[in-house]
Amino acid sequence: xxxxxxxxxxxxxxxxxxxxxxxxxxxxxxxxxxxxxxxxxxxxxxxxxxxxxxxxxxxxxxxxxxxxxxxxxxxxxxxxxxxxxxxxxxxxxxxxxxxxxxxxxxxxxxxxxxxxxxxxxxxxxxxxxxxxxxxxxxxxxxxxxxxxxxxxxxxxxxxxxxxxxxxxxxxxxxxxxxxxxxxxxxxxxxxxxxxxxxxxxxxxxxxxxxxxxxxxxxxxxxxxxxxxxxxxxxxxxxxxxxxxxxxxxxxxxxxxxxxxxxxxxxxxxxxxxxxxxxxxxxxxxxxxxxxxxxxxxxxxxxxxxxxxxxxxxxxxxxxxxxxxxxxxxxxxxxxxxxxxxxxxxxxxxxxxxxxxxxxxxxxxxxxxxxxxxxxxxxxxxxxxxxxxxxxxxxxxxxxxxxxxxxxxxxxxxxxxxxxxxxxxxxxxxxxxxxxxxxxxxxxxxxxxxxxxxxxxxxxxxxxxxxxxxxxx
Amino acid sequence: xxxxxxxxxxxxxxxxxxxxxxxxxxxxxxxxxxxxxxxxxxxxxxxxxxxxxxxxxxxxxxxxxxxxxxxxxxxxxxxxxxxxxxxxxxxxxxxxxxxxxxxxxxxxxxxxxxxxxxxxxxxxxxxxxxxxxxxxxxxxxxxxxxxxxxxxxxxxxxxxxxxxxxxxxxxxxxxxxxxxxxxxxxxxxxxxxxxxxxxxxxxxxxxxxxxxxxxxxxxxxxxxxxxxxxxxxxxxxxxxxxxxxxxxxxxxxxxxxxxxxxxxxxxxxxxxxxxxxxxxxxxxxxxxxxxxxxxxxxxxxxxxxxxxxxxxxxxxxxxxxxxxxxxxxxxxxxxxxxxxxxxxxxxxxxxxxxxxxxxxxxxxxxxxxxxxxxxxxxxxxxxxxxxxxxxxxxxxxxxxxxxxxxxxxxxxxxxxxxxxxxxxxxxxxxxxxxxxxxxxxxxxxxxxxxxxxxxxxxxxxxxxxxxxxxxx
Numbered sequence: 001x002x003x004x005x006x007x008x009x010x011x012x013x014x015x016x017x018x019x020x021x022x023x024x025x026x027x028x029x030x031x032x033x034x035x036x037x038x039x040x041x042x043x044x045x046x047x048x049x050x051x052x053x054x055x056x057x058x059x060x061x062x063x064x065x066x067x068x069x070x071x072x073x074x075x076x077x078x079x080x081x082x083x084x085x086x087x088x089x090x091x092x093x094x095x096x097x098x099x100x101x102x103x104x105x106x107x108x109x110x111x112x113x114x115x116x117x118x119x120x121x122x123x124x125x126x127x128x129x130x131x132x133x134x135x136x137x138x139x140x141x142x143x144x145x146x147x148x149x150x151x152x153x154x155x156x157x158x159x160x161x162x163x164x165x166x167x168x169x170x171x172x173x174x175x176x177x178x179x180x181x182x183x184x185x186x187x188x189x190x191x192x193x194x195x196x197x198x199x200x201x202x203x204x205x206x207x208x209x210x211x212x213x214x215x216x217x218x219x220x221x222x223x224x225x226x227x228x229x230x231x232x233x234x235x236x237x238x239x240x241x242x243x244x245x246x247x248x249x250x251x252x253x254x255x256x257x258x259x260x261x262x263x264x265x266x267x268x269x270x271x272x273x274x275x276x277x278x279x280x281x282x283x284x285x286x287x288x289x290x291x292x293x294x295x296x297x298x299x300x301x302x303x304x305x306x307x308x309x310x311x312x313x314x315x316x317x318x319x320x321x322x323x324x325x326x327x328x329x330x331x332x333x334x335x336x337x338x339x340x341x342x343x344x345x346x347x348x349x350x351x352x353x354x355x356x357x358x359x360x361x362x363x364x365x366x367x368x369x370x371x372x373x374x375x376x377x378x379x380x381x382x383x384x385x386x387x388x389x390x391x392x393x394x395x396x397x398x399x400x401x402x403x404x405x406x407x408x409x410x411x412x413x414x415x416x417x418x419x420x421x422x423x424x425x426x427x428x429x430x431x432x433x434x435x436x437x438x439x440x441x442x443x444x445x446x447x448x449x450x451x452x453x454x455x456x457x458x459x460x461x462x463x464x465x466x467x468x469x470x471x472x
Numbered sequence: 473x474x475x476x477x478x479x480x481x482x483x484x485x486x487x488x489x490x491x492x493x494x495x496x497x498x499x500x501x502x503x504x505x506x507x508x509x510x511x512x513x514x515x516x517x518x519x520x521x522x523x524x525x526x527x528x529x530x531x532x533x534x535x536x537x538x539x540x541x542x543x544x545x546x547x548x549x550x551x552x553x554x555x556x557x558x559x560x561x562x563x564x565x566x567x568x569x570x571x572x573x574x575x576x577x578x579x580x581x582x583x584x585x586x587x588x589x590x591x592x593x594x595x596x597x598x599x600x601x602x603x604x605x606x607x608x609x610x611x612x613x614x615x616x617x618x619x620x621x622x623x624x625x626x627x628x629x630x631x632x633x634x635x636x637x638x639x640x641x642x643x644x645x646x647x648x649x650x651x652x653x654x655x656x657x658x659x660x661x662x663x664x665x666x667x668x669x670x671x672x673x674x675x676x677x678x679x680x681x682x683x684x685x686x687x688x689x690x691x692x693x694x695x696x697x698x699x700x701x702x703x704x705x706x707x708x709x710x711x712x713x714x715x716x717x718x719x720x721x722x723x724x725x726x727x728x729x730x731x732x733x734x735x736x737x738x739x740x741x742x743x744x745x746x747x748x749x750x751x752x753x754x755x756x757x758x759x760x761x762x763x764x765x766x767x768x769x770x771x772x773x774x775x776x777x778x779x780x781x782x783x784x785x786x787x788x789x790x791x792x793x794x795x796x797x798x799x800x801x802x803x804x805x806x807x808x809x810x811x812x813x814x815x816x817x818x819x820x821x822x823x824x825x826x827x828x829x830x831x832x833x834x835x836x837x838x839x840x841x842x843x844x845x846x847x848x849x850x851x852x853x854x855x856x857x858x859x860x861x862x863x864x865x866x867x868x869x870x871x872x873x874x875x876x877x878x879x880x881x882x883x884x885x886x887x888x889x890x891x892x893x894x895x896x897x898x899x900x901x902x903x904x905x906x907x908x909x910x911x912x913x914x915x916x917x918x919x920x921x922x923x924x925x926x927x928x929x930x931x932x933x934x935x936x937x938x939x940x941x942x943x944x
Contacts, residue, residue, distance in 0.1 A: 198789070202787070374787065
């Protein structure tokens with residue numbers, strides 16, 4: 001994700017080329033990241049620290065040692081080193097021996113090809129009790145009968161500009177959800193307020209409280225950077241998929257693809273961003289215009305007619321160029337190169353409270369929303385078979401893999417295993433990660449079709465909806 | 473539509489029961505409306521003038537005489553009187569003799585059951601030349617070969633709080649679209665800017681310019697009230713459906729229903745309205761809160777916990793009631809009773825520049841958007857048969873008729889006519905209007921199932937997509 005956060009754009013402000021000063025290293029984080037390297041196959045613009053406030057700690061032995069991966073991977077110190085090796089990019093999964101993840105969930109991950117020092121993705125899988133009990137750390141247990149109401153929880157967190165926010169969210173977001181869901185007990189039926197809408201509201205508010213906690217703790221330099229968050233909650237027959245960022249969730253059911261999230265980027269959220277810039281022009285600091293143009297306006301074009309779009313428009317129309325239109329556009333670029341304020345390529349997530357426009361004190365956070373979109377899938381409305389799965393992936397997967405290709409891999413891998421073999425979902429997660437990573441060839445990681453594989457961190461959960469889990 | 477605009481809510485501000493003062497009658501409008509009467513069967517709250525600024529002219533003979541209906545109805549003075557009769561509610565259509573509307577479009581309308589003095593719906597159907605020529609007034613002609621580029625245009629305008637805005641929009645909106653589309657000639661292909669997106673942008677901007685013209689002219693008391701606008705433009709093989717308000721368009725194609733618009737109401741636009749109130753609290757005037765609660769909060773509940781939703785939430789969560797939460801909610805009510813600022817039940821449209829919260833100087837317009845949502849349908853992608861139609865209707869139709877019921881009527885009526893009989897689309901429009909109006913019985917207009925028919929103005933266009941029109 002780091003390459004979605006860019007620092008200065010040369011034609012916006014001249015920075016003189018000197019790197020921004022770095023503040024004190026966070027002393028809480030388990031996963032501080034070091035100075036990013038340019039990936040050998042970088043298909044996009046080179047990544048760099050965005051703003052002084054979100055800079056990473058210096059490369060110290062301490063920072064290196066505090067690098068962390070999800071507990072359920074049960075990595076030894078040696079395993080941790082191998083997981084952190086950009087050259088080998090070994091795929092990591094929970095060990096095949098011992099207790100499995102709930103529902104026999106499959107998981108696999110791989111580190112990036114060098115764009116950031118450590119893997120800035122984080123993951124979490126928990127069984128969370130609403131009534132007092134907490135799951136022990138390590139591999140979460142399936143609940144026994146009589147242990148009270150619980151929810152199942154899976155989370156993927158794709159960090160940028162440092163690993164702190166993703167690490168913190170992976171430790172704490174499910175606890176915020178638990179706190180919010182406690183309120184369900186005082187619910188009495190009221191018009192138009194359904195049980196489902198209360199769970200959705202609880203998840204929405206938990207994201208907000210998590211973000212507020214990050215804002216509080218960054219003041220003591222506790223949290224660096226930001227992260228996309230893709231979270232699944234299973235409670236009382238329903239699957240809630242909450243997404244803030246550019247990770248993605250799809251259900252593959254009997255070969256059919258059911259999208260369970262959408263991505264939040266400067267392109268998909270253009271009108272929301274423009275509306276905020278229009279209503280609160282002080283947030284643009286006199287440096288940006290909320291209008292969008294098909295290309296950058298040149299000073300000599302003043303007074304000429306040019307196509308534009310504002311916050312209300314989906315189409316393009318003409319206007320006469322005025323002085324304000326020469327400012328840098330709030331939203332610019334296309335596809336993976338689209339940026340808000342020339343800096344960040346994702347518009348929802350947690351953290352980023354210190355993120356500033358480079359060589360400027362202008363904060364970007366007001367344009368970034370921590371609120372997820374929550375989609376609900378009723379598990380009881382369909383008889384699922386063991387090949388029906390919910391696939392979660394960070395953008396490292398989806399940048400090079402289409403929904404259809406994922407569905408094809410689901411079919412290919414699962415059909416090679418017995419339906420009741422619980423290892424099939426981990427094998428599937430590994431196949432998806434490997435398929436997106438590719439193999440090293442021609443000075444880069446390449447897919448079988450010779451296109452570039454993903455140089456990003458890649459993390460994948462495969463959650464069986466009709467598998468051998470004990471939930472049904 | 474008038475009953476969607478309410479004046480004071482008793483528990484918000486005490487008005488003493490006296491009617492607001494009425495300003496000078498508009499001197500331009502062809503369709504000023506008089507004081508509304510309570511419909512005998514009114515299923516909703518009683519309508520009343522909203523705010524002093526948007527009041528109607530006094531009931532004068534002059535106002536009555538200036539009542540107007542669409543030119544293409546070719547109504548004689550006697551016919552105009554019959555069209556204006558609330559007791560008979562005769563269905564009006566273009567005469568079956570003489571020239572038909574372009575594409576053999578069907579049209580029918582009926583006046584309300586007494587809720588406003590005149591029919592506040594207006595309609596327009598035109599062939600509009602982009603290169604100099606204009607269609608003559610009266611029934612628009614199908615273009616001959618070699619007459620240059622033109623677009624086909626249909627518009628339904630559902631007025632509220634007076635007929636002035638709807639009348640003005642029906643006369644002028646297509647001219648604004650024409651002006652905007654002239655810019656297409658200076659279009660040179662640029663990245664991501666398609667011809668289609670330019671037409672969409674032209675329509676969006678035309679709505680804005682129309683609204684700005686109403687704002688300018690209302691200062692000279694030229695325009696009263698506001699109106700929903702549902703507009704169809706056919707240009708170069710594509711049908712553009714632009715909707716701002718609660719009218720609706722559907723395509724019925726081979727029995728299948730394709731929605732071509734969505735309604736903009738306080739319920740569907742809750743989050744947009746709340747966001748504006750949150751970002752610009754001065755627009756709430758200290759009278760309203762942008763938060764939504766399942767019910768009105770009582771002062772004695774201060775400090776207690778209550779469910780709420782804000783601009784970011786789709787679900788419900790709990791908060792502790794504070795003093796500000798005792799204010800009246802910006803968005804309240806459900807279904808057809810939902811209101812913005814306790815006043816208006818539709819959130820997009822043209823006009824309403826004088827609309828105020830009753831007994832207050834607080835303007836409502838900033839919350840109302842003039843921007844339409846534009847949907848595009850490519851007519852060349854499917855071979856249409858004569859039974860495939862685009863149906864446009866004001867809310868008078870849709871309040872009592874489902875999409876499926878309309879599709880059933882399409883099938884029933886069209887199958888009773890020869891496919892090449894051009895009068896079949898008018899017959900269908902009449903059947904739809906009659907089916908929504910019902911017949912007078914038990915002190916009201918009732919449908920065959922004894923439910924109440926619509927007491928609103930009802931207007932319907934039926935546009936054949938594969939009919940005997942000369943467009944193909």
